[in-house]
Structures are given as C-alpha cells and as structure tokens.
Amino acid sequence: MTGGKAIDIVKSSGKRSTESFNRDKLHRSIKAACLSERSHDGEATNTADKVCDAVIIWLEQRPVVTSHDIRRVASKHLTRYHPGAAYIYEHHRYTI
Amino acid sequence: MTDIIALSIVCLAALIHASFQLSISTLTLMSGHSLGHGRSHMRLIGLLGGFTAGAATMTTLLVCTLGLLLSYLVHSEQVPPVLWAASCGMLFGVGLAVWLFYYRKGKGTMLWLPRQTADFLAERSKKTKNTGEAFALGLASVFGELLFIAAPLLVSVLIILPLTPGVQLLGILLYVGISMSSLLVVATLVSGGHKLSEIQRWREANKTFLQFTAGSALFVLGFYLYVNEVLTIPLAAGGLAS
Numbered sequence: 001m002t003g004g005k006a007i008d009i010v011k012s013s014g015k016r017s018t019e020s021f022n023r024d025k026l027h028r029s030i031k032a033a034c035l036s037e038r039s040h041d042g043e044a045t046n047t048a049d050k051v052c053d054a055v056i057i058w059l060e061q062r063p064v065v066t067s068h069d070i071r072r073v074a075s076k077h078l079t080r081y082h083p084g085a086a087y088i089y090e091h092h093r094y095t096i
Numbered sequence: 097m098t099d100i101i102a103l104s105i106v107c108l109a110a111l112i113h114a115s116f117q118l119s120i121s122t123l124t125l126m127s128g129h130s131l132g133h134g135r136s137h138m139r140l141i142g143l144l145g146g147f148t149a150g151a152a153t154m155t156t157l158l159v160c161t162l163g164l165l166l167s168y169l170v171h172s173e174q175v176p177p178v179l180w181a182a183s184c185g186m187l188f189g190v191g192l193a194v195w196l197f198y199y200r201k202g203k204g205t206m207l208w209l210p211r212q213t214a215d216f217l218a219e220r221s222k223k224t225k226n227t228g229e230a231f232a233l234g235l236a237s238v239f240g241e242l243l244f245i246a247a248p249l250l251v252s253v254l255i256i257l258p259l260t261p262g263v264q265l266l267g268i269l270l271y272v273g274i275s276m277s278s279l280l281v282v283a284t285l286v287s288g289g290h291k292l293s294e295i296q297r298w299r300e301a302n303k304t305f306l307q308f309t310a311g312s313a314l315f316v317l318g319f320y321l322y323v324n325e326v327l328t329i330p331l332a333a334g335g336l337a338s
Binding site: 031032033035036037038041083084085087088091092093094095096 | 118121122124125127128129131132133134202203204205206207209214217218289291292293294296297300
C-alpha cells in the first residue's frame with residue numbers, strides 16, 4: 001500500500017469493479033516484463049522496485065486512478081531503466 | 097500444367113500463408129510469458145518446439161482434409177473451371193480483405209480477428225506451461241487464422257489434386273514447410289536469445305509492408321490462375337473445335 005493510504009483503481013474496461021492498489025501486483029508485472037527481456041533476476045527485481053516506488057510517489061496525490069493510468073506511468077518510468085521491457089510492458093496487450 | 101509450375105504455385109501460396117501473423121503473434125506472446133515467469137531455457141525451447149509442431153500438424157491436417165473433400169468433386173485430371181473461378185474469387189476477396197482489414201488501426205500488431213478468438217489465444221498463451229499445451233496452442237492458432245489462410249490452402253489443394261501421388265506428397269511437404277518458415281525463423285530467433293522487444297518492434301514497423309505484400313500476392317496469384325485455368329482452357333477448347 002502507499003503509506004497506508006488506500007487508492008482505488010478503476011479498471012479500464014469498466015466491466016470489473018474497482019480494486020485497491022496492490023504494489024506486489026505491479027511489481028510482479030514489471031519484473032515479468034524485465035525477465036521477458038532476458039534481464040537477470042536481481043536486475044529485474046531492482047528495476048521493478050524503482051518503478052513501483054516512482055508510481056507510488058505519483059499516486060500520493062490521487063485518490064482514484066484508472067489501471068490505464070498506472071500502466072502509462074509505470075511504463076514511462078520503466079523506459080528510463082529498461083526501454084525494451086517498457087516496450088513489452090506497454091505493448092503486450094496489442095500483440096494479437 | 098507441368099509439375100514444376102504446379103509446385104511453384106504451391107510455393108507461392110505457402111509463402112502467402114507464411115506472411116499471416118496470428119501464429120507468430122501467439123508464439124511471441126507465449127515466449128514472453130514463459131520468460132517472464134522465469135522458466136528455464138530448455139523449457140522455452142520445448143514450448144517453441146511444441147507450438148511449431150502443433151501449427152505444422154494443423155496445417156498438414158487442413159491440407160489433407162480439404163484434399164480428401166475436394167477429391168469427391170474432382171474425378172479427372174482436370175479441375176472444373178467453376179471451382180477455379182470460385183477459388184480465384186476467394187483469392188481476390190481475401191486479398192482485398194487483407195489490404196483493408198488485416199491489422200487493426202493503432203499501435204501494436206493487433207489483427208482483425210473476432211475478439212473472442214484473440215482473447216482466447218492470448219489467455220491460453222499465458223497459461224501454457226508444458227509442451228503438450230504449446231502443441232494444442234499451435235493447433236488452435238492455425239485454426240484461428242482459417243479466415244485468411246483458406247484461400248491459399250484451397251488453391252494449393254486444387255493444384256496438388258491432379259498430380260501423381262509422389263508429387264502430391266512433395267507438394268504437401270513443400271506447402272507445410274514453407275508456410276511454417278516464418279514461424280520457424282521467429283522460434284529460432286527467440287531460442288537463440290534475441291530480445292522479444294526487437295522482434296516485436298520489427299513486426300510493428302513492417303506490418304504495413306507485410307499486409308500490402310500478402311494482399312498483392314493474393315491478387316497476383318488469383319489473376320494468374322484466372323487467366324490460366326478459367327479463361328485459357330475454354331479458349332483453347334474453342335480453338336480446337338474450330
């Protein structure tokens with residue numbers, strides 16, 4: 001959680017109800033994107049930590065955001081550390 | 097039509113089949129999920145092999161099944177012109193559809209498929225953990241592409257049917273081998289350690305070219321077959337009669 005403050009995430013499709021922000025979920029998806037770009041486990045964990053921290057700072061002033069916003073901001077920060085992983089993270093939904 | 101010309105047409109149809117992208121997209125997605133879950137390189141190679149084998153099996157099954165069904169219609173060495181006319185119409189129709197609709201507008205390499213099919217393949221590629229599941233995913237991905245591959249498949253089968261059994265077998269092997277070539281290239285690149293982002297970026301950057309080439313090749317093949325099999329034969333028959 002973001003320093004104990006609950007943040008509602010509105011799902012982009014609008015079909016599912018809102019859910020609370022889950023740092024582990026974001027961490028897992030960013031780490032998976034880094035691993036799929038053949039980063040080492042430690043490097044992937046490190047990058048995911050940095051991106052999650054940056055996203056949490058961004059979330060501090062926002063009580064409600066969409067999952068698309070989270071993805072966009074995470075992708076922006078991930079580009080700084082690992083452009084290839086950021087590309088995969090952002091585009092994997094547009095592959096098929 | 098000589099065997100060489102017949103096999104050349106089969107090769108062109110197989111190349112058109114190879115330019116369609118659903119299997120490649122599914123393979124890329126499956127590889128991404130496998131690497132993202134930290135699975136071993138050997139497991140990844142197993143998945144890639146299983147997927148490619150599945151796609152090759154489904155292509156072989158489709159060619160053979162279509163061949164069996166059409167063999168009931170084609171009894172002589174000559175395929176009826178009406179069948180050729182229908183096949184050429186299909187080639188023109190699919191060619192136009194590929195030009196206009198093959199990729200969805202926007203970023204990425206999203207294809208113009210029923211969304212349920214695309215979502216099913218994306219979901220299955222995420223859950224694929226072993227070679228058997230990858231094999232089934234390969235089967236399903238070729239089946240999902242049937243809308244586009246039906247035209248080159250049909251033409252190849254009509255070309256192969258009147259040939260001698262030995263050449264028929266060669267035709268089927270050529271079709272399956274060439275139509276799997278793009279998938280084999282991507283599978284080799286992924287198993288060789290290339291980054292998925294590089295492969296996906298290349299596909300995205302060249303998608304319009306691939307779309308235009310596939311559509312144009314369908315038109316060229318349709319035009320050639322229409323002139324050779326629909327127009328020329330009645331003309332030749334008329335010339336002989338007079």
